[in-house]
Amino acid sequence: MGAAARLITERGAASVTVEDIGEAAGIAGPSVYSHFEGKQELLAAVLDRGNEWLWTETTRVFTHARSGQEALDGLVCSYLVLAVEHGMASVLIGDLGQFAEQDRERFRQAQADYLREWSALLYSGRSQQEETAARVRVNMAVMAINHAVRVPRLRRLPELEETLFRIARAALGTTAAA
Template identity: 30%
Template sequence: MATRTDAPTRREQILREAARLFAERGFHGVGVDEIGAAVGISGPGLYRHFPGKDAMLAELLVGISGQLLTGARRRLAEAGADRSRADASRAGAEADRAGAEADRAGLGGSPAVVGGGPAVAEAVLDSLIEGHIDFAIDDRPLITLHDRELDRLRDSDRKLVRQLQRQYVELWVEAVRALYPNLVEPAARSAVHSVFGLLNSTPHLGRPGSLPGRAATAELLHRMARGAFAAAADA
């Protein structure tokens, strides 16, 4: 349910309204007629898109877990591409300097490629935090839905959600340890779960209109997340 700039499809509209209603009143407190009315179609008309409420719930929870993982991988890939370009640029500069020195000394040689270093690791972690904050602010009903209704999924769907979430966590663990190499893996994993708890607290911050503003909320959450990781590294 990531934010889009183009118009949502009818299926996406149904899922968004179903998430909102399920979060507000609980899965069993909402009927298909109410979901249909929220998107301007009859309850039976929903069955052209989904076989039932269970299928909507599964697509919501499996879907957002997959989207978070895909988004994190994309951010890591983009950071890797940026690192490759930066490394190539640095390597070229080093080659020029080494070539000039070799010419003066009458020697040959080639420089080593410089690694990304802390700046790249920091950019990667910041990007992951920003992506999760976008989800936590824009898709608050899905957080409530996950907390309350995950056990209603079929075993296969619930296992898939857990599998996707574990992969997502491990990407974060890798990013955290790249920036804070003194953190052992179990401590980094605990820190990641703690930060998720912090970021996923947005449903408890009040109604959207009562928040200080999206940008201010995002900035606050980002500072708190970075502070939590730094504190874990200093412990």
């Protein structure tokens, strides 16, 4: 699944074959079928694993955070690890068109639920306008990360995670970007 995630991040799901995935994993392409019925099932497994990782990290962050700001910073950091170090953001957001409608809806709902946790840290519950602003800010932060990690020249920047952390915090309105 790691090889599939890396290739899909680099080239997009439509451009990656089961044979490519097998080769990247050090096995014959057809051997992938011993583990998955096809590319769609493999991609679904990658998405499920990414979502599970995000929720595990969310629980860890909320357990250890001493403030809402610390929790939000922790969520940004954990998302950056998944996006930059593991190359999963593109898989989580970019290739839902590869799935049947039922699976697409399941993954969209998982993403919405996850991002709602971020929004809850920004939203104090006073008005619909404030809730909408929090959701927009969260989506801006995540979209900035997702876009940057999909651009090969940006992925090679030595301080990418630190830069994206500052950009995400600025988008969230919690601090100005330096």
